Amino acid sequence: MTDAAILHFMCGKMGAGKSTFAMAMASSNAAVLLSEDDLLRDLYPGGVTDLGSYVTLSGRIKRALADHICALLRQGISVVLDFPANTAAQRAWFRKLIESSGVSHQLHYLDVPNDTCRHQLRERRARNGSDPLQDDATFDALLAHFAAPTPEERFTVVRHERT
Template identity: 45%
Template structure:
């Protein structure tokens, strides 16, 4: 029996599409570690993320710190679920650098969920007080404007999850 190669699992989908829920499921596999952007941001920057600009600044700092660490985990033989949004070409290029630098496999999970479903989930999530930053519907629309689905020429191993 051969061991599976370490894999970097990536997630692409709009806010409240279900990325973190899928990440937890993927991260429950043996020899797999879940790294959640939200969890790290809430610990490193408690109370500091009040706007989209705050999120962008803090998330960029976190990405800068995490790249080499995730590569080291992959090189050590662990698979990693990177629960950071792979929603732009630039974000996906950063993630590509991680798995290519580690010589690891990858899967880019794309959650194709209608905006109406995402907005309903977002509203429900904000009521729980759980998110690091609780975007409203206007924030959702602004952030969704930056969303770029992966194109075939980007060359990712896609796993598409359609529907609600």
């Protein structure tokens, strides 16, 4: 196991502040930050139009990056993944990365109330224009699938509560 490198990843509802937290985590830990939102925007401009297209394109990015992420970790370089770990199925990808690379990890669970998340989404939408997936309907659809990490998943969970 590589002692120096740590894989950091986030769990939290849409609008919980995962991206802001990930940027701060990467900066304070001298880690490489990979952002799913940035990759989707840059590799597939306008390609994410609904949840189905998101799932397809996200899967492509994860398959393409998995070996590279593990290589960085094996070289002793910590990585912060700003990719959602909001369901057991999503967390299975992170488990594979951990097992393949043999490094320590921290799953940062941003436990933020729904009202706060909705407020932050409205602020983000006002700043960034009309992103079709930054609305209450998408929040509700994703919230229906959200599942906090469980002890059975065997992750090292660091919980961050916010009101």
